[in-house]
Amino acid sequence: MALSRKLAAADDAPAPYFTATLAKGLDVLEALAEVEDVNLTDLSRRLGVSGPTLFRILATLGQCGYVQKAAKTSRYRLTLKAWEVGARAVRRLTMRDVARPWVEALAKESREAVHLGVLQGSGVVIIDKVDTPHPVKVDTYVGQRAPAHCAAIGKAILAYESAATLDAFFDHALPRFTPTTISGRRQLERELALTRDRGYALNHEEWRQGVCAVAVPIRCHSGEVAASLSLTMPTERFAKEAIAQFVAALLRAAQAISRDLGGERRESGASRP
Amino acid sequence: MALSRKLAAADDAPAPYFTATLAKGLDVLEALAEVEDVNLTDLSRRLGVSGPTLFRILATLGQCGYVQKAAKTSRYRLTLKAWEVGARAVRRLTMRDVARPWVEALAKESREAVHLGVLQGSGVVIIDKVDTPHPVKVDTYVGQRAPAHCAAIGKAILAYESAATLDAFFDHALPRFTPTTISGRRQLERELALTRDRGYALNHEEWRQGVCAVAVPIRCHSGEVAASLSLTMPTERFAKEAIAQFVAALLRAAQAISRDLGGERRESGASRP
DNA sequence: CCTATTCTTTTCAATATATGAAAAGTACTT
DNA sequence: AAGTACTTTTCATATATTGAAAAGAATAGG
Structure with missing residues (x-):
């Protein structure tokens, strides 16, 4: 390895x-x-x-x-x-600074762990996080890499990548981690189409047992998907009825971030949450 | 270079x-x-x-x-x-997780930028930060390295290092950045003695023009100084009368962190600020 | 406290590897 | 469309890297 x-x-x-x-x-x-x-x-x-x-x-x-x-x-x-x-490279990601207040607001509103991630090769790297106040937490950290094909935060980006990028992506294997991991190209393509249709990505224990997540894409001013925003929690708290609310909150935050990205400058004086 | x-x-x-x-x-x-x-x-x-x-x-x-x-x-x-x-190495620093809530509380109370730093060679690396709400901010970032000899956050650690560590430290040069930079071994040793006496370190534009800071050491359970906590701001806001209050707040936070470090485990159920 | 064992450091000669000059191939510029 | 600047390839040479083996430390065991 x-x-x-x-x-x-x-x-x-x-x-x-x-x-x-x-x-x-x-x-x-x-x-x-x-x-x-x-x-x-x-x-x-x-x-x-x-x-x-x-x-x-x-x-x-x-x-x-x-x-x-x-x-x-x-x-x-x-x-x-x-x-x-590496921190010098992270610092150049305007995304992180622009998103920060909305990530915090989303964490407060949802009371679940919020992650901000960008695609890097075959994985997503968590570039920011605010944890849940619940005593039962999912073990994640800033700087962590998650396999893109079985994390909501990854699928929300993959779903909007160009055919060329996806071709390159599928050169990597799609390792299976749990019984629900999607590890075939065809199946994953169908899942990504579904994600596009819904506008959000789901992960039901596809990577780690007992862990679920919802994620939405974040578009930069040019309309490209540049990152994604997720809510991650133990399966116990991932109630079917609650998902719609999570998605609504995620979409609101993602839209606010996209809007604030417009200027593309660090000290943006844009409205705060 | x-x-x-x-x-x-x-x-x-x-x-x-x-x-x-x-x-x-x-x-x-x-x-x-x-x-x-x-x-x-x-x-x-x-x-x-x-x-x-x-x-x-x-x-x-x-x-x-x-x-x-x-x-x-x-x-x-x-x-x-x-x-x-590198994030894997940072993750092993219990300090960071334990200190986090107190860093946040200190930022709220002082309304100035709080930094948490550890000594690495001849410099201090900022491992956590919460920024000031003021529109005029000092440009710093998590992952940044500051020269230990002319940053409050560095001097607060150096002041409590062993003679052997200091000897090794003085093998590095002490570059001069501004007119007030202390760049002689003798002078720095005097400054460190002063820092020990007071219990806190100061920096009056010794590294960067227009930037001042106060810092205090953080001791781990064994009594060794393992990190330091600072308040950094533009000289304009660094009023002589305010320093005593900054120091008091810093000392309170540092003591709380030291206390919480006792257990040395991640998910410490210790009191929150 | 001394011996045995395991790990680290040094030495060294064979060999594989990195090196930069120069040339060929591309991509910009004007 | 010709010129310029940059990237990539090739290649012979010098050099740096390599692991075996041995010497030196440190640690454990009796």
Whole structure:
């Protein structure tokens, strides 16, 4: 799973223009993101990289500030450096700032967790969140990636993507996570058509057991769908009768955000919720 | 500035255990974080890396999902991948979740921008923020790095670090940003002693013109200073008479956070503000 | 407290890989 | 439509990366 793409490529095509060392370093970074703390040997086994090689990579990541050693010796862990670098990219998403007040208002009104997400490859990345006041919460976090094909927040975007983008999307597999996961291209296309017709996307435990969600697309001034807004909750609270109200609130918020996006500038003086 | 540390090392020591290609790739990532969109040639000039080499690096970063090409061809930009990877590290900081309600309460009470920061190398990284309602705001963002020696949020942590950590800290230079920046070791040590005596740190335009701040340390259950909490505002609003009130509010919030950190678990049922 | 075991770090020679010059191919500009 | 600037490919060379093996630390076990 953490193998560099070159090796993972089933067809042994020459995989042109690929710098193996760099890819290996990034794999190490990603592996460290998953484990809290590791020692060299464990990590070396996990990644299938020899000790000395990993030692050099970790030393380099350390010198560049991405990794540090916990305590005196032994275990390695990530610093916040990767997050800092990435934060510069997030900062450029006007969407986030414009949507913020409406995300908060929607959370207050619905009393459920609100997520704002954008499409990135085969997944949706949560770029903002306001949690529910209920004591029973779904475990999600800002920066989390959800598979687009089985999350409401993903389907609400996919439903409005161009044929070309969808073609590229379907190059990725559609892994099955639960019995209700839609993992066939045909079925997903039908689901997306349904989503377009209704104007909102649903997820009934398609990704994680016990978790449901509704989502609507957010259009930018040019009319393209640029993000999506969702309400996520435990199945227990996802009553059939309540959905219409959730959708209404979502649509109101999404429209307000679209409107505020018009100017496209950060300090927009637009009306607040 | 974006040169890999190997080359930047003034003393031409052999710089042991260093993987140049990986470091170059990370440099590219960081360069892309700074520019929104670049074409290959510009980036190649900026980094002093030849075209074909950069081409390979960008191709690799692309295959690994860290970079993508805008539009059809031409310009490169960062994806959210680095941010996603880093978000896993941030998520492990219990501090952030525990502090959140108090950060919000403090923002409401003070009506100024509240920042929560942790020390990372020679800087402080802002891990959470709630902005002021005032129309005149200081430009800051979550994920931002501030130089520790000339930011209140940094000095409030430095003041309580061990001699060993401080020694390591002083290996970095203390760049001067404004006429009031403290850039000598002796002077900074005096300032830190003063900070300890008072119990709070100040910054009068030491980093950025027109920006002032007050900050207090946050101690974890073991008594170590693990983070700091600041109020940041334009000099115009930083009235001498108001500081005592800001400090009182900051200390109250910091104490509450320290208390709530006791359990050290995420879903702490502790009292809310 | 000493020995055994496991993990980290260093060394080193073989080899695979990255490198930049130059050329070919594209995409803009005027 | 010709010119200019940028991107991509090719390729021979030099270099950096590689893992085996060994030395050195640290930790655990008796």
